[in-house]
Amino acid sequence: MNKKRFYKRLTAMILGGLLTVSAGSVSAANTVQLNLNDAVQMALENNRSIKTALANVDVAKWNLSKYRRQTGVTLSLSSAANHANDTLAAQHGYDNTYYTNSASASIPLYNFSLRSGIESAGYALNAADVTLENTKQSIRYQATADYYNILNYKNLIKVQEDAVRAYQEHLDNVNAQYRVGTVAKSDVLSSQVNLANAQQALTTAQNNYDIAIATLNNVIGLPTDTALEIDEELKHPAYNLNLNDCTNYALNNRADGAAAYYAVKQAEAGINTAKAGWYPTVTASANKAIEGKNAFHADHSNTWVFGATATWNIFDNGVTTANVNNAEASLVKAQEALKTQDETIQLDVRTALLNLQAAEKNISTTETAVTQAEEDLKIAHVRYSAGVGTNLDVMDATEKMTLARTNYNTALYKYNVSKAALDKAMGIPVDIDVAKYKASQMEGNRLKKVRDDAKVTANPVLELTPEAKKASKEEIKAMRQAEREVRNAADANKQAAAEKKTVTEKKTAVVSEPTKKTEQPASTAAVASEMAK
Template sequence: MSRKKAFVKPAVLLATSLLVFNTAIPFSAASELSLDDSIALALENNPSIKMAIADKEKAVWGIKENEAGKMPNLSLSNSNNRASGAGAASSSDNFSTSLRASWPLYTGGRTEGLIDQAKYNANIATVGVVKAKEQVKLDTTTAYFSVLQNNKLVKVNQQTVDNLSEHLKNVQAQFQVGTIAKSDVLRSEVELANAQQNLTKAQNAYDVSIATFNNIIGLPLDSQNTMKDDLAFASYDMSLEDSIQMAKEKRPEIMQSQDTINAAKAGIKVADSGKLPTVSASGTQGWSGSKFPGDNSNWTVGVSASWNIFDAGVTNAKIKEAQANMDKVSHTDQQTRTAVELEVRQAYLSMKEAEARIETSKVAVDKASEDLKASQAKYYAGVGTNLDVIDAQVALTQAETNATQALYDYNVNKAKLQKAIGAGIE
């Protein structure tokens, strides 16, 4: 009997150890992520950046495509015919082979204009990669702070539930000894139930923010990571005027807008080329005869020019179309610059407004916490009311929620402002 007990004990210890080890595995899989770590993951995994890079590569190949218009072309053609007449003893073959080279010498500026357009479009696509990265940085930062905010709100609501649960115990104890009315118990139970519902909502918001964050940085949606950073206040030192000036110099949208204007100017050049002559050189080497590639050899070399004297107004219409497009992109450029300035102003003013709320919300939390303690002390001493305690708890929860919201709004609007002025662009 003793031997059996001696055997069972080590087995239980071994099984317990394995259980502890296995349950520790999921926790070890989770990792701490700083905001910089999260941004690095997003820049590596986010599909919008990969799509922008693909657009850039496509635009670069567009330059090569149009540059080929200035280079010579070489083509080879061959035909083979077999003929047989009525009563002929045999059929005959006829081979014809030609090798032709052509070289556009002058296109009226059309080729050069298309190359310029392709280069400006490549610049736009290159800046588009930067623009995509900046948007991903902002989305990641916002999602990161959203996780921190919702985690804080879960704690606030959990503390509210704990406080109201403890208060309900005290209320029930006083009701048992007959010092308070049943209504105090019922009201306390209702407030606790409401607080528990708010906690459930806060937990759900936290879970959703985690999934959203994981989606942005390219992790499985159910990944659980610990956020290394916290919602904190760090001052922004630039003035509004300096911020606007920096945005005008560094915003990708303004760079893209200028390249769009340049591409439209090149489009006018392309359209104008229809009024000018074109010149090309060509050479042909041919073979023909009854045997492949041909018994007889011949060649030609020449220069040709063409000038479209009348095209029923097609060229003029293309020029007018290109000029109208130039007017459109000029107006769009002004609209873009105004929108950038407005975005900077909105983010800056919203950040400053949140900064002011941070200070007032701290004071409100301190006062609400003191009021709750005082209300609880009075009620338990029999000189206060249950409603005073409940109101004080509601006020404290609201004050802590407002403080969390103010910190979140400040950090998010600061991130929006940094994106709006192009602060992250190298």
């Protein structure tokens, strides 16, 4: 099975929650068994920075296509329905209502600005290609360094566990001797303090390990709570490299150096673009027009014309000169950036190689120190048990043993990370060989040939895939649907609130309305009695 497809499926399964283990909790984290190659491949497949760089390549590709398309034929059609007064109708067959239709085609014969734009856009696409390669190299290094960081903290956990065990065993020994009265209470207290400090250091190492796991998950595109099972150990592979060879290789192969080179070429093309104001433009065109009482009829007129048009801006009050000076200054800026990049490359290589050499020396030194510290601790235990050594001797020997083991593992970790950093500083390729890419491009080959000449893997991903474009469109649809649902919910809430308010107002009006007394008609006897008074 294709490796890249495997990593795609693996990531999809994890994100879909198919690879799960029960760890005594309801929401157990996913668990993945991983090695260094898996981590790097998954990072190259899933990392967001690489996907962004792929999108930038597509942007540059279609920008170049836009310029190239402008050198071809353009065709336009137009139709109009008109209604005119009698005076104007006399010019159009005395029809107040008439129709006009026309078709025109044109092609640029000479356009210096367009030619320069094509050149600049081509270099921009080259820069996008090598920037993509640089991004992949950076992500490879980041994934590798994060992977080694996990192994480092895994080793440090073992060191701290051994330290806790040693302090606990010593505390048990001190307590036994204290109970029979051969040591003072201060020995017990100091041993307890050292044990507590070691337990705190172990907690810190375990927390750093968890953070390192989450960091690697983020780089390789997995949920940060994914548990990783890593069985590898930090190794000490030999190398046979010298500074001059590494530096020369880096100057020829660093992708960011190539990107700076193409920035200079773009700036050169920018000068030609600015000079376009001094040159004419020539365009060939053809036009056919018909007019009639009815649509698409030519009973009024039927004309055609073709020819060439030349335009030349004779005087622009120094605008073109200013643009040229601006472009020349931009070229100087790009040239200085290229020189700075070359100097940075040399510094990166020297720094990585020196760190690698220092770590290698520290490995042998600390390995010897570990052996000596372990022997010293054994002697301190024997002397303390025999009553001729002090508790402080044992504590000091245990601390030195822990420090020696920590230093050894740190030196081993720095050696591996420095080797990965040297690969990054030299520009060891991921998908394309930058030196071959530049050589093929300088030969004037088309982009596909340039990429084929430079690729170091069978099927490198150098542009956005159809699947990625489809996923982008589906994501936009989902976002718009979510926005519509939010708006609909808000409208429904407003309508419900308005209806509730209306009902409340009606109830209030009914309660506050005064009760009217019904007047009864007076009887005849009551009226006569009132009049008698």
